[in-house]
Amino acid sequence: MNEFSSEESVFAAALAALAAPAFSQSSSPAPVIDQRKENQQDRIANGAQSGQLTVGETANLEKKESALNKEENRMEKRDDGNLTAADKARLTRQQNHLSNQIYRDKHNARVQNTNPKSEVGQRQRNQQERIAQGVKSGQLTAGETAHLEKREAAINKEVKTERAANGGKLTPAERRQVNRQENRTSAAIYRKKHNARTQ
Numbered sequence: 001m002n003e004f005s006s007e008e009s010v011f012a013a014a015l016a017a018l019a020a021p022a023f024s025q026s027s028s029p030a031p032v033i034d035q036r037k038e039n040q041q042d043r044i045a046n047g048a049q050s051g052q053l054t055v056g057e058t059a060n061l062e063k064k065e066s067a068l069n070k071e072e073n074r075m076e077k078r079d080d081g082n083l084t085a086a087d088k089a090r091l092t093r094q095q096n097h098l099s100n101q102i103y104r105d106k107h108n109a110r111v112q113n114t115n116p117k118s119e120v121g122q123r124q125r126n127q128q129e130r131i132a133q134g135v136k137s138g139q140l141t142a143g144e145t146a147h148l149e150k151r152e153a154a155i156n157k158e159v160k161t162e163r164a165a166n167g168g169k170l171t172p173a174e175r176r177q178v179n180r181q182e183n184r185t186s187a188a189i190y191r192k193k194h195n196a197r198t199q
Helices: 002-026 030-052 055-079 085-106 119-137 142-165 174-191
Strands: none
Touching: 030 085, 030 119, 055 085, 055 119, 055 142, 055 174, 085 174, 119 142, 142 174
């Protein structure tokens, strides 16, 4: 009986040694990293849609998310499509920092108007909702979203400046100019949502 349990022990030890790498690969943090990215994109989209994130804050967060995605791609290319334990730890730390930034931006005093009264404001709100929907659905990558939000932030800044110069109103010429810019941004949203790139 002792001889049989000795063989069992050797067999069990050999099986454990062979199974350990398989288990460590299947429980690899890479899917966790991918899930974190998806969760963070959803949080950004929800913040943009609810008005908790301004256009500028959304653009900044998406720019950081895009940079993080590029860094992950570089790491994977360097290691034949895999992430090392050090890579995973570094990405996790960076995702933690981004997660904290999302929280801070969503809970600060700056908000986006979710019920604008003017035609220009309603148009800007509609664009934000289309962008947020594209982020949630994965149709827009972080880089595409950052680019679109940067365009929207520039339009918003221009509108604010022009209103300040004209006693809080836009002239008819300024409204036409803003509508032309929004038309171009609208077309860009459509193109980016319907190209081959996805998040």
